[in-house]
Amino acid sequence: MTIFNTGLAARAASGEATPAADDTETATPQEARDVAAEYQVENITKKAQGSEPQTTTSGSARKTLIYGGIAAAAVVGAVALAAGSGGGGSSSAAEEEESVPAEPTEEPVGADLNGTNWVGSLTLADDGIRESITATVRQNGSDLEITTSTSKGYGRKFIGTIDEDAYIEVEDQDTGEIWTTHYDLARWNMIDLYDFVNNYKDLDRLYLERYSKE
Numbered sequence: 001m002t003i004f005n006t007g008l009a010a011r012a013a014s015g016e017a018t019p020a021a022d023d024t025e026t027a028t029p030q031e032a033r034d035v036a037a038e039y040q041v042e043n044i045t046k047k048a049q050g051s052e053p054q055t056t057t058s059g060s061a062r063k064t065l066i067y068g069g070i071a072a073a074a075v076v077g078a079v080a081l082a083a084g085s086g087g088g089g090s091s092s093a094a095e096e097e098e099s100v101p102a103e104p105t106e107e108p109v110g111a112d113l114n115g116t117n118w119v120g121s122l123t124l125a126d127d128g129i130r131e132s133i134t135a136t137v138r139q140n141g142s143d144l145e146i147t148t149s150t151s152k153g154y155g156r157k158f159i160g161t162i163d164e165d166a167y168i169e170v171e172d173q174d175t176g177e178i179w180t181t182h183y184d185l186a187r188w189n190m191i192d193l194y195d196f197v198n199n200y201k202d203l204d205r206l207y208l209e210r211y212s213k214e
Contacts, residue, residue: 099138099145099159106141110166111186113137113144118191118208122148122155125202135208137191144170146191148206155206158193162186168193179206188213 104114118135131150138145139162146158158179160170166185170193171178182194182203191208 100140100143102138104138104140108139109142110162110164110168111188112139112213113162113186113188113191114139115210115214117210117212117214119210120191120206120208122150122152122207123205124152124155125197125204127152137208144168146170146193146206146208155204158206177204179204 108114114137116136118137120133120135121130122133123130131152133149135146135148137147142161142163144158144160144162148156150156154172154174154177157173158170159173160168160178162168166181166187168181168186168191169178170180172195177195177197179193179195181192184190184192186192189210191206193206195204196202197204
């Protein structure tokens, strides 16, 4: 017995093509996202293992390389600036001098400056800003170490000597520049240090004072 399909007959009569059977399953949006994620993970893993050599450089990568080079150059420049920013042309301190012992073993020379109660200011010609600071001074005989609370690039730590007349000569441990009591000798309650900069046209200044001995 022949079964007559009226739908097929109608399509045939009108010339409409009969759609072919499709055995392929259509992926859902979620499945498509999963496949894409798996591909990205596999691609990243291959790059990490070095299995995919980089043959081209994208615009973003080129920018990264350029900015990375600029950042590296900035670091080198900052180090060079810190080394030479004291003016006067002396070389930077390659190695920090030996610190003064925390507990003095010798009587102070010139003036007794030991103490952690120093306050004052640091003014650098580079920026012209007077910064309020605190400081600690350690003295062992004629040996001196001055440590300040400054946030500036130098003027943080000084090591040197004081003579019998209370004349101080210390070296900035960041720049290697020599600071001295240029105008006034030190006293138990006052330290006034200077450093010539910019070909001796300007002065950096560290001024400290206190109101009692510890």
